[in-house]
Amino acid sequence: MSDKALQKIVIVGGGTAGWMTAAPLALRLGKSCQVTLIESADIGTVGVGEATLPSIRYYNLALGLDGADFVRRTQATFKLGIEFKDWGWRGNRFFHGFGDFGPAIDNRPAYMYWLHLARQSSDMPSYEDWSMTTAMARANRFIPPYGEPGTVTSSYSYAFHFDASLYAAYLREYAVERGVRRIEATIDGVDLHPETGFITAVRLADGRRVEGDLFIDCSGFRGLLIEGVYQAGYDDWSAMLPCNSAQAVPCARVEPLTPYTTSTASGAGWTWRIPLQHRTGNGHVYCNSFISDTEAARVLLSGLDERALDQPRQLRFTTGRRRKSWIKNCVAIGLSGGFLEPLESTSINMIENAVGWLLQYFPDRDFRPALAEEFNRLVAQRYEFVRDFVILHYKVTRRDDSEFWRYCANMPVPDTLRHQIELFRETGRVVIYDPQGFSVSSHVSILMGLGVMPEAGDPLIGQMDQQALQLHYARMRDTIQRAAAAMPGHATFIAKQIGTA
Numbered sequence: 162m163s164d165k166a167l168q169k170i171v172i173v174g175g176g177t178a179g180w181m182t183a184a185p186l187a188l189r190l191g192k193s194c195q196v197t198l199i200e201s202a203d204i205g206t207v208g209v210g211e212a213t214l215p216s217i218r219y220y221n222l223a224l225g226l227d228g229a230d231f232v233r234r235t236q237a238t239f240k241l242g243i244e245f246k247d248w249g250w251r252g253n254r255f256f257h258g259f260g261d262f263g264p265a266i267d268n269r270p271a272y273m274y275w276l277h278l279a280r281q282s283s284d285m286p287s288y289e290d291w292s293m294t295t296a297m298a299r300a301n302r303f304i305p306p307y308g309e310p311g312t313v314t315s316s317y318s319y320a321f322h323f324d325a326s327l328y329a330a331y332l333r334e335y336a337v338e339r340g341v342r343r344i345e346a347t348i349d350g351v352d353l354h355p356e357t358g359f360i361t362a363v364r365l366a367d368g369r370r371v372e373g374d375l376f377i378d379c380s381g382f383r384g385l386l387i388e389g390v391y392q393a394g395y396d397d398w399s400a401m402l403p404c405n406s407a408q409a410v411p412c413a414r415v416e417p418l419t420p421y422t423t424s425t426a427s428g429a430g431w432t433w434r435i436p437l438q439h440r441t442g443n444g445h446v447y448c449n450s451f452i453s454d455t456e457a458a459r460v461l462l463s464g465l466d467e468r469a470l471d472q473p474r475q476l477r478f479t480t481g482r483r484r485k486s487w488i489k490n491c492v493a494i495g496l497s498g499g500f501l502e503p504l505e506s507t508s509i510n511m512i513e514n515a516v517g518w519l520l521q522y523f524p525d526r527d528f529r530p531a532l533a534e535e536f537n538r539l540v541a542q543r544y545e546f547v548r549d550f551v552i553l554h555y556k557v558t559r560r561d562d563s564e565f566w567r568y569c570a571n572m573p574v575p576d577t578l579r580h581q582i583e584l585f586r587e588t589g590r591v592v593i594y595d596p597q598g599f600s601v602s603s604h605v606s607i608l609m610g611l612g613v614m615p616e617a618g619d620p621l622i623g624q625m626d627q628q629a630l631q632l633h634y635a636r637m638r639d640t641i642q643r644a645a646a647a648m649p650g651h652a653t654f655i656a657k658q659i660g661t662a
């Protein structure tokens with residue numbers, strides 16, 4: 162081991178971010194470095210965050226978690242994507258699934274062929290019929306993808322819904338078993354090196370002092386170290402993503418157990434419905450300049466499947482990101498680094514990314530500035546890509562039935578997104594700025610789902626044999642419907658996996 166290797170890492174905060182950071186560090190560093198996590202029962206955690214993206218599977222896999230054990234311990238269900246209701250207009254309904262609309266031909270994505278065929282014939286079935294995830298979601302079926310690459314049954318992916326507090330507890334057990342030291346206390350002071358300005362220790366309310374070489378700020382929205390000590394600054398994106406409030410409440414589980422999240426647009430935001438094994442998570446995300454908290458609670462409670470199991474929990478946030486996530490020997494991960502409203506369930510994915518990048522650019526005690534610079538560049542870029550994708554949902558809607566939606570239609574958006582929308586509206590093409598982020602199919606799902614149909618198609622597709630194309634896609638649609646119908650129901654699949662069936 163190099164004499165400059167870090168010997169003590171302190172993680173401040175034991176929410177989802179804290180434990181999602183502690184677990185891979187414990188696995189990777191073993192006994193070579195003492196990892197300490199400090200969490201405060203008095204402050205608590207944000208306590209929401211139940212829907213994920215497919216990347217969570219790779220995070221779990223890297224830790225070596227057993228799939229069935231994870232589903233059992235976290236009351237997880239499977240997520241094929243998100244059903245959007247009332248977003249484009251009242252009565253509008255579409256699915257954003259983790260998968261493609263059929264395999265590409267000649268390097269051209271399948272939806273381009275649909276656009277072409279739909280121009281030729283007005284009775285063309287919906288492009289959603291070419292999506293395996295949509296067929297499975299509509300029938301409440303689930304099994305993991307299977308088959309050779311290029312087949313429809315291998316063309317989708319999936320994520321999980323889980324109980325965030327159970328997931329944090331599960332990772333806590335994992336991390337503590339691998340040597341992470343857990344301290345329950347409230348931090349009320351920070352010691353800095355007089356010359357370098359590096360953090361040397363945090364001081365606890367009970368008088369103890371915890372020293373470290375690297376401090377990972379997972380303290381939530383407050384950003385105890387990154388903002389409290391270093392005043393990193395915050396880029397506030399509320400003008401483009403006006404929702405700033407949420408209320409969350411669980412209710413009893415109802416049948417059928419849907420393998421997807423539902424997002425229903427409201428007059429001043431949207432509500433979520435997330436099915437778990439033991440309950441359903443619900444929430445209303447809204448902008449409090451357009452609706453009162455009391456009215457927002459009424460909207461939430463009136464849309465529940467079942468009686469609420471608790472009082473709605475009020476949350477406030479400012480969408481945006483910390484200008485820098487890594488300053489000196491402090492790295493912010495989780496809500497301390499920024500927050501984009503949860504419409505596409507991206508926060509846990511951001512935590513996975515940040516932990517991955519921290520390990521990739523792991524410092525020694527020299528803390529070479531180039532490492533922090535690269536980390537900050539990657540984090541900033543990812544935030545901007547996700548920001549654009551989330552704004553897209555609000556910007557291209559045709560809804561104009563409330564002040565909120567009229568604001569969204571007229572609000573300024575980043576040039577990158579404006580270009581994306583214009584390019585698609587005119588030509589059906591999608592630009593992908595972030596290859597690891599939301600795919601072409603994701604953009605197409607949102608744009609076409611919200612009713613944006615391109616004015617012109619791809620001239621090269623017009624040169625192909627039209628009859629052969631129609632036959633090819635009719636067969637594919639048929640294969641998809643049959644494959645979905647042969648799968649077990651979502652609840653049955655879970656019961657088999659956790660051994661209760």
Ligand code: FAD
Pocket residue numbers: 173174175176177178179199200201202204205206207208209210211212213325346347348349379380381382383385407408409444476478494495496497503506507508509510
């Ligand atoms: P927190 O949960 O706030 O944890 C902070 C920790 O720091 C706590 O342990 C606290 O005790 C500790 N702490 C703070 N100050 C001190 C101190 N002085 N001393 C000691 N300890 C301290 N994400 C998704 O991916 N999917 C979703 O569906 C989703 N839905 C969301 C819905 C809403 C309405 C909101 C607001 C967020 C949602 N998120 C979602 C985001 C997700 O909840 C967070 O990314 C995740 O919970 C991580 O939070 P955190 O650990 O950064 O912060």
